[in-house]
Every structure is written in structure tokens, then in C-alpha cells.
Amino acid sequence: MRSPALSSPVDVAIVGAGPAGLTAAYLLTKAGLRVSVIERDPVYVGGISRTVEHEGFRFDIGGHRFFSKSREVVELWDELLPDDFIDRPRMSRIYYDGRFYSYPLRAFEALRNLGLFRSASCIASYARRTLFPKRDVRSFRDWTINQFGAKLFSIFFESYTEKVWGMPCDAISADWAAQRIKGLSLGKAVLDGLRRSLGLNRMPNDGMATKTLLESFRYPRRGPGMMWEAARDRVVEGGNAVLMGHSLTRLSRDGEGWRLIATGPDGERVIEAKHVISSAPIRELLARIHPLPATAPRAGALRYRDFLTVALKIRSADLFPDNWIYIHEPDVKVGRIQNFRSWSPEMVPAPDVACVGLEYFCFEGDGLWSAPDDELVALATREMAALGLCDPGLVLGGTVVRQEKAYPVYDDSYADHVAAIRAELEESCPNLHLVGRNGMHRYNNQDHAMMTAMLTVRNILAGERLYDIWNVNEDAEYHEAGHMGDATREAAPLSDGEREALNSVRVVPQRIAA
Numbered sequence: 214m215r216s217p218a219l220s221s222p223v224d225v226a227i228v229g230a231g232p233a234g235l236t237a238a239y240l241l242t243k244a245g246l247r248v249s250v251i252e253r254d255p256v257y258v259g260g261i262s263r264t265v266e267h268e269g270f271r272f273d274i275g276g277h278r279f280f281s282k283s284r285e286v287v288e289l290w291d292e293l294l295p296d297d298f299i300d301r302p303r304m305s306r307i308y309y310d311g312r313f314y315s316y317p318l319r320a321f322e323a324l325r326n327l328g329l330f331r332s333a334s335c336i337a338s339y340a341r342r343t344l345f346p347k348r349d350v351r352s353f354r355d356w357t358i359n360q361f362g363a364k365l366f367s368i369f370f371e372s373y374t375e376k377v378w379g380m381p382c383d384a385i386s387a388d389w390a391a392q393r394i395k396g397l398s399l400g401k402a403v404l405d406g407l408r409r410s411l412g413l414n415r416m417p418n419d420g421m422a423t424k425t426l427l428e429s430f431r432y433p434r435r436g437p438g439m440m441w442e443a444a445r446d447r448v449v450e451g452g453n454a455v456l457m458g459h460s461l462t463r464l465s466r467d468g469e470g471w472r473l474i475a476t477g478p479d480g481e482r483v484i485e486a487k488h489v490i491s492s493a494p495i496r497e498l499l500a501r502i503h504p505l506p507a508t509a510p511r512a513g514a515l516r517y518r519d520f521l522t523v524a525l526k527i528r529s530a531d532l533f534p535d536n537w538i539y540i541h542e543p544d545v546k547v548g549r550i551q552n553f554r555s556w557s558p559e560m561v562p563a564p565d566v567a568c569v570g571l572e573y574f575c576f577e578g579d580g581l582w583s584a585p586d587d588e589l590v591a592l593a594t595r596e597m598a599a600l601g602l603c604d605p606g607l608v609l610g611g612t613v614v615r616q617e618k619a620y621p622v623y624d625d626s627y628a629d630h631v632a633a634i635r636a637e638l639e640e641s642c643p644n645l646h647l648v649g650r651n652g653m654h655r656y657n658n659q660d661h662a663m664m665t666a667m668l669t670v671r672n673i674l675a676g677e678r679l680y681d682i683w684n685v686n687e688d689a690e691y692h693e694a695g696h697m698g699d700a701t702r703e704a705a706p707l708s709d710g711e712r713e714a715l716n717s718v719r720v721v722p723q724r725i726a727a
Contacts, residue, residue: 218479218483220249220454220482220483223246225247226248226484227249228251229260230251230258230260230455231262232440233662233666235250239293248453251459251460255457258438262437263441264437270526271560273553274614279430280660283660283664285667286663286664289663294433297433297439298431299434299557300429301536303430306538308541308600309541311601313538334364338364342363352384354383377574378622380622386625433557434557436560459476460476464498465502465504466642469487469644470485470644471487490646492649492652494621494651495653506638507637518576518621519615519616524612525611530567531567536552536555537550540600546573547572548573550572571597586612618651648662649662649665668685
């Protein structure tokens with residue numbers, strides 16, 4: 214049996230070449246530290262933010278708008294891709310019962326589309342819950358019905374949410390609802406619609422109150438993978454290693470540092486490191502630590518939702534203007550449909566061919582996940598026709614991209630498990646750093662994942678835990694709002710609206726009090 218190859222010792226070993234891992238690797242390389250990154254995928258970096266190419270067509274896995282309130286994140290994007298951003302119009306809609314609804318919801322439009330009877334039922338349901346809210350709010354169902362009433366919940370939240378998560382809404386924790394839709398209010402939407410109809414509000418608020426959504430966004434011209442390919446290249450140019458096709462198989466203490474065994478196409482490789490940064494799913498990481506941490510069974514109880522994208526090439530100049538459409542129809546399995554040309558014209562090389570991605574949420578190993586690619590392409594073609602979005606005779610072909618562990622599941626027990634794991638690792642393994650969405654089991658955005666890595670790098674360079682990275686994104690407010698870089702701009706007199714908007718944004722965590 215061949216002995217594992219021993220790499221040169223490094224300052225930091227990084228598990229995972231997604232946004233968090235590569236942000237850390239790039240900043241540590243700039244600081245002159247020795248770094249090794251291990252990435253399981255043999256071809257692509259970027260994790261869920263990668264861009265997959267097939268026959269000249271490029272697919273964004275999940276859809277990624279480049280927007281951040283952190284000036285540091287925006288500056289890092291510009292540093293990595295100084296000449297490759299384009300401005301794109303933002304458009305998303307909901308498809309329900311044969312009609313399109315603006316996303317986020319515009320109250321008057323929604324009520325008009327629903328018709329008199331259902332609209333009256335929605336308003337009555339909303340008024341009833343406003344007057345008599347449920348006090349013991351534990352689930353997504355409880356939280357959302359309190360905000361919108363039972364009727365609007367059943368139309369605009371229940372079907373789509375259960376498609377995404379594969380479980381009933383009363384099994385999903387309320388804090389996930391607070392994270393994704395906090396601040397959206399039917400009452401505020403109605404008032405906003407009235408102001409807009411009277412010409413008193415020219416801002417594109419759509420009822421989001423402090424969360425005015427951007428009308429346009431920046432996007433790498435050939436997809437988000439450009440960003441992470443550039444980061445990887447800078448790390449390698451700086452003399453450090455990005456080991457593709459390598460999986461972490463064992464992580465053990467080695468004196469004051471760590472000893473990693475990574476298995477790749479050429480066998481096992483040993484990496485000795487002073488620090489380890491991991492964006493790997495907590496469940497997988499703890500299973501590979503030797504000896505097993507006491508909280509390993511808790512990590513094993515954490516769950517993840519997977520999804521797959523069926524990309525169809527369709528003989529058409531274009532099909533619809535949206536970046537994506539949320540499908541709230543319970544009679545089809547697809548959850549969301551992306552239009553890749555609306556993200557960037559360079560994603561689709563042929564002017565007379567449209568390319569769309571139908572996203573199906575599933576669990577690894579279930580019927581959808583395991584179905585042959587040709588069956589999934591046929592399913593996607595049938596569902597596009599059922600929704601009235603294309604003639605199936607115009608479909609030229611397609612391909613399937615599967616994404617494991619796309620979303621950490623927020624069930625009733627996840628928070629207790631994560632808190633216990635965090636406490637044990639911070640006490641016993643202070644030089645093991647968890648970052649990013651799966652690394653922290655937190656449903657954060659790309660820029661939040663990057664910020665957890667940025668602050669971790671600061672802690673490593675300082676030799677102490679100056680920043681608590683778990684405070685990134687802690688108020689759980691989705692923040693495609695305001696102006697990029699607002700969270701760190703110079704102090705100046707603010708209007709009431711600006712102050713309210715900034716108060717709703719997750720700013721960079723402050724140093725831990727001495």
C-alpha cells in the first residue's frame with residue numbers, strides 16, 4: 214500500500230473552494246501566508262456559486278445577484294473582477310393559477326389578479342389574524358399566517374415553501390421565516406400601493422417598507438463562476454495550492470496544529486496546518502474529526518436540502534424577461550425557472566436559442582435526484598408546456614446539474630444542535646474555524662459567507678478572536694436594499710428613511726468586548 218504524500222506544512226488549510234473558502238484563501242495569500250485549499254469537485258470552484266458550461270451554454274446554479282451593503286465585499290468583488298461586471302435589470306415574478314404576480318408582491322396587483330371573492334377572503338383572513346394573532350409562534354406556518362393571514366399564506370407561501378424544503382410548513386422553524394421575509398407586510402404594501410397610485414411615492418418599494426429592492430444589479434458577464442475562478446487563479450499565482458478533486462477523509466490534532474488527510478485522484482495527501490478553515494457541511498466535517506467530538510451525533514442529525522437544475526435549450530429568441538419565475542402551482546414539481554439570457558447575454562451563445570433552467574428541490578437519493586437525465590429533461594419539457602411557457606416541439610435538448618446540500622434545513626432541532634457544536638469546538642478547537650453557509654449551517658447569502666471568511670482571516674492574522682463571525686447576518690433580514698456599500702460608508706446626517714434602512718441591515722460585527 215502506497216504511503217500518503219506529505220505536502221509542505223502550511224499556515225492554514227481550507228476545506229472547500231466556495232465563496233467563503235476562496236475569500237479566505239485569497240486574503241491569506243495576499244497577507245503572505247502559506248495556504249492549501251482542498252475542493253471535492255474535480256472541475257469547478259465556487260460551490261453553489263459556480264457556473265457550469267455545457268456546449269457553450271453557461272448555467273448559474275441557483276441564481277446570484279451581486280449586491281452587498283458591505284463596502285469591503287463590494288471592493289473585493291471589484292478587485293477580483295475589475296472589468297467584467299455588467300448592470301442587469303432585475304425582474305422576478307410569481308406564477309400561480311395561470312397568472313403572473315410581481316415579486317415581491319404588489320398588493321393591488323395581487324388582489325386584482327385573485328378576483329373579488331378570493332381578494333375579500335384574503336383581506337378578511339388578514340384582518341382576523343391582525344386582531345387575534347397567535348401568541349405562541351413556533352413554525353413557519355405560525356409566523357407567516359400572523360403576518361399575512363391564512364388565505365394569503367396558502368396561496369403565496371405554502372406550496373412553494375413545501376416544494377423547497379420537502380416538509381410541511383409547521384415543521385419549519387419560525388426563525389427561517391423571519392430571515393427570508395421579515396419586514397414584508399400586507400398593510401404596508403397596501404399603503405405603498407395607494408401612495409404610488411397618487412404619485413406620492415416614486416421609490417420602487419413594493420410594500421417592502423425599509424427593504425426597497427434594487428431595480429437593477431451587477432453580474433459577472435459570464436456568470437458568478439468567473440469571480441471564484443479569478444480568486445483561485447490569484448491564490449495559485451501567489452504560490453499556494455488549490456487541490457481539485459480532493460476530499461477530506463480525516464482531520465486530527467497534531468500538537469498545536471492539525472493534520473489533514475485528503476484523498477484525490479492520485480491517492481492520499483497529508484497536509485499539516487496551524488489553522489483549519491472549513492466551509493464543508495458541519496455534518497460531514499465532524500464525522501471526519503479524530504477522535505470524534507462529543508457533539509458528533511448532533512451534527513449527524515443536521516439535515517440538508519438538495520436540488521437539481523434541468524437546463525433546456527429552446528428554439529426561441531427569448532421566452533420571458535424575468536431573471537427567474539417562482540412557480541407556486543402545486544400541480545407541477547418545478548419550483549423556480551431561470552432565464553439565463555436575462556442574467557447575461559453572454560451566458561447564451563446563440564441569438565435564436567433561449568436557455569432556461571428549471572429548478573427541482575429534492576433530497577439526495579430520492580426519486581427526482583436519482584432519475585436518469587433524459588427522464589428529467591422530458592419532465593422539464595412537459596412542465597414548461599403545462600405552464601404555457603413554451604411549445605415542447607421547440608425544445609432542442611437539455612442537461613442536468615445536481616447540487617448537493619444546497620440549503621441547510623431549519624427544522625425544530627437545528628438551532629440547539631448548532632449551538633452545542635459551536636460551543637464544543639470553540640472550547641476544544643480554537644484554531645478550527647467554521648465559515649459560510651454549510652460550514653455554519655446558516656442560510657446566508659454569498660456576501661455574508663464572504664464576510665464570515667474575511668473576519669476569520671482577521672482573527673487568524675491577529676492571533677486572537679477579535680470578531681465573532683456568528684454575528685454576521687444575525688438579525689436575519691434579507692437585504693437586497695438601498696445602496697451597495699452603505700454599511701460601512703462615512704457617518705453623515707441621514708434622512709429618516711435612510712436611517713431606518715440602515716438599521717435593518719446586518720453590518721460588520723464589532724470586536725468582542727475585552
